[in-house]
Amino acid sequence: MNHIIKYPETHPLTWRLDTINKNPIWINEYHKKNGYSALKFMLNNMTPKDVINLVKDSELRGRGGAGFYTGIKWSLMPKKNNIPRYLLCNADEMEPGTYKDRLLLEQLPHQLLEGMIISGFAIEATMAYIFLRGEYISAENNLKKAIIEAENCGYLGRNILGSDFTFKIVLHTGAGRYICGEETALINSLEGKRANPRIKPPFPAIVGLWGKPTCVNNVETLSNIPAIVLNGSNWYKKISLSKDRGTKLMGFSGRVNNPGVWEVPFGISARELLEDYAKGMKKGFRLKAWQPGGAGTDFLTEKNLDVKMDFDSISKVGSRFGTGIAMAVDHTVNIVSLVLNLEKFFSRESCGLCTPCREGLPWIVKILQSFEDGFAQNEDINILEDLCVQLGPGKTVCAHAPGAMEPLQSAIKLFRSEFEQCIRKNSFSNIEMINKKNMFKLNL
Amino acid sequence: MNMMKNKLNDLELKKIEEEKKNYEDNKSISIEALKIVQSSRGWVSDELITEISKILNISESQLEEIATFYSQIYRKPVGYNIIKYCDSVVCYMMGSDNIKCKLENILKIKIGQTTNDNKFTLLPISCLGNCDKAPVIMINNKTYSNIKISYIPILLEKY
Numbered sequence: 001m002n003h004i005i006k007y008p009e010t011h012p013l014t015w016r017l018d019t020i021n022k023n024p025i026w027i028n029e030y031h032k033k034n035g036y037s038a039l040k041f042m043l044n045n046m047t048p049k050d051v052i053n054l055v056k057d058s059e060l061r062g063r064g065g066a067g068f069y070t071g072i073k074w075s076l077m078p079k080k081n082n083i084p085r086y087l088l089c090n091a092d093e094m095e096p097g098t099y100k101d102r103l104l105l106e107q108l109p110h111q112l113l114e115g116m117i118i119s120g121f122a123i124e125a126t127m128a129y130i131f132l133r134g135e136y137i138s139a140e141n142n143l144k145k146a147i148i149e150a151e152n153c154g155y156l157g158r159n160i161l162g163s164d165f166t167f168k169i170v171l172h173t174g175a176g177r178y179i180c181g182e183e184t185a186l187i188n189s190l191e192g193k194r195a196n197p198r199i200k201p202p203f204p205a206i207v208g209l210w211g212k213p214t215c216v217n218n219v220e221t222l223s224n225i226p227a228i229v230l231n232g233s234n235w236y237k238k239i240s241l242s243k244d245r246g247t248k249l250m251g252f253s254g255r256v257n258n259p260g261v262w263e264v265p266f267g268i269s270a271r272e273l274l275e276d277y278a279k280g281m282k283k284g285f286r287l288k289a290w291q292p293g294g295a296g297t298d299f300l301t302e303k304n305l306d307v308k309m310d311f312d313s314i315s316k317v318g319s320r321f322g323t324g325i326a327m328a329v330d331h332t333v334n335i336v337s338l339v340l341n342l343e344k345f346f347s348r349e350s351c352g353l354c355t356p357c358r359e360g361l362p363w364i365v366k367i368l369q370s371f372e373d374g375f376a377q378n379e380d381i382n383i384l385e386d387l388c389v390q391l392g393p394g395k396t397v398c399a400h401a402p403g404a405m406e407p408l409q410s411a412i413k414l415f416r417s418e419f420e421q422c423i424r425k426n427s428f429s430n431i432e433m434i435n436k437k438n439m440f441k442l443n444l
Numbered sequence: 445m446n447m448m449k450n451k452l453n454d455l456e457l458k459k460i461e462e463e464k465k466n467y468e469d470n471k472s473i474s475i476e477a478l479k480i481v482q483s484s485r486g487w488v489s490d491e492l493i494t495e496i497s498k499i500l501n502i503s504e505s506q507l508e509e510i511a512t513f514y515s516q517i518y519r520k521p522v523g524y525n526i527i528k529y530c531d532s533v534v535c536y537m538m539g540s541d542n543i544k545c546k547l548e549n550i551l552k553i554k555i556g557q558t559t560n561d562n563k564f565t566l567l568p569i570s571c572l573g574n575c576d577k578a579p580v581i582m583i584n585n586k587t588y589s590n591i592k593i594s595y596i597p598i599l600l601e602k603y
Contacts, residue, residue, distance in 0.1 A: 096532035176515035192471035
């Protein structure tokens with residue numbers, strides 16, 4: 001909503017955005033808008049312990065999808081010794097339907113850098129890597145420029161602003177594969193290995209990058225830090241409408257009138273997001289289902305639209321808040337085809353480490369394809385339901401397979417009849433038609 | 445001439461050396477080194493895998509493991525321009541299948557193939573993070589949003 005006036009106190013993440021030209025906020029503009037004052041304040045007034053306690057008090061939760069408390073994650077880092085330690089910024093945004101980090105990376109690179117420098121100080125790291133998705137070309141260019149600007153102003157490098165804090169940020173770009181966004185897979189990828197997730201424990205805080213203590217935080221999480229340092233944890237707690245603190249980039253995509261991403265307080269209803277921000281469904285289209293936070297979250301329906309957008313409320317209605325970027329499915333979309341598309345993605349992006357994921361996902365794709373082609377058998381729904389359990393939580397090293405099961409299990413639960421209709425089509429004439437189609441293909 | 449093609453040139457060597465100072469371990473440069481080599485040559489040949497592994501002092505199989513795992517490293521020749529159409533869920537709902545068909549028809553190739561004149565290779569890609577402007581395609585380093593079928597011929601003429 002463009003008519004909303006953004007104040008630093010109400011829109012800490014996005015008030016600096018150039019909403020008209022959508023230009024990146026470079027260092028001069030960032031300085032004019034209070035940029036790097038949180039860093040200066042912190043270096044003069046706070047110890048690493050103070051920063052960790054402040055972030056703990058603020059109850060900031062990770063914005064990558066899992067929602068772990070950032071302050072607690074930081075406090076898991078061992079006491080300072082002579083071993084190097086690392087801060088990693090997870091900028092490998094690839095969850096289908098998610099486009100929030102891209103905005104922060106492309107248009108507010110300095111806000112992220114300031115957040116990273118403060119976070120690096122808090123966990124007493126001297127080195128950080130931004131693991132950026134290779135396809136985010138403008139983000140790469142803008143971050144490169146911003147890092148040089150920050151270095152020239154003395155915000156990065158040796159003895160930052162005359163203090164004894166030394167910090168370096170390196171931009172590392174990937175070469176595809178969704179799984180790199182999983183924090184331990186990200187570490188493996190950064191080490192130049194296949195991006196297979198690692199078994200936890202040991203957690204990255206103890207054994208991370210090159211075996212050293214490592215903290216991995218999402219772009220949006222880190223971008224929240226400067227405002228918390230400047231305005232304090234009480235302010236941060238008060239700006240939300242729910243138990244989850246602060247603001248969150250939320251969005252709606254699909255056949256809505258105004259698809260986009262907006263900074264809103266936690267706890268606004270999904271209906272408000274859909275109707276006020278996304279301006280409702282396009283003319284002639286009805287809402288059939290929606291995913292609250294990315295491809296790996298359970299479908300909800302119109303009945304759930306009054307749910308509060310926060311971690312607890314969304315899980316109470318049977319889904320997951322995830323990345324908070326919602327997707328509307330309209331009535332023209334066949335749910336079986338949609339789930340087939342989602343499972344093809346998960347199947348293609350499985351790293352192949354765990355058997356249930358490596359073998360189960362292609363199997364699911366095959367079964368769903370048979371539903372779409374009209375020759376699924378009655379028991380195939382049961383097989384799918386069984387696979388939802390076999391690929392569910394606890395069966396694999398990481399959350400890739402369980403995430404892939406969320407849309408499938410909820411689609412079967414909510415739209416079972418659409419799956420059954422595919423079976424009923426299964427008649428002799430249908431099989432004949434498929435045979436003809438295949439013959440036609442061969443003749444070509 | 446062929447010998448040159450199978451060796452790393454000075455610029456590539458310089459860029460790879462440059463990267464070494466940012467990491468504790470040479471292995472970490474694998475992906476970047478492959479990308480550096482690929483950026484000017486389009487793809488990475490067997491001979492270049494050998495060359496890069498020597499520079500990084502890691503085994504060929506270790507490097508091959510990386511080169512074949514990551515989807516944006518090409519181990520086969522590709523066309524001069526690479527078209528990646530997003531086939532993830534939001535673009536799918538907004539009509540990415542039609543875009544795929546249109547591209548296949550115009551270019552007279554299927555997914556994963558290269559045109560006869562070597563001008564275009566067509567590949568699918570996972571969500572490009574532009575879902576509020578779906579459907580999306582990417583040609584080389586440029587992302588195009590809100591694609592309509594009718595735009596495609598005009599878009600391709602630019603290349």
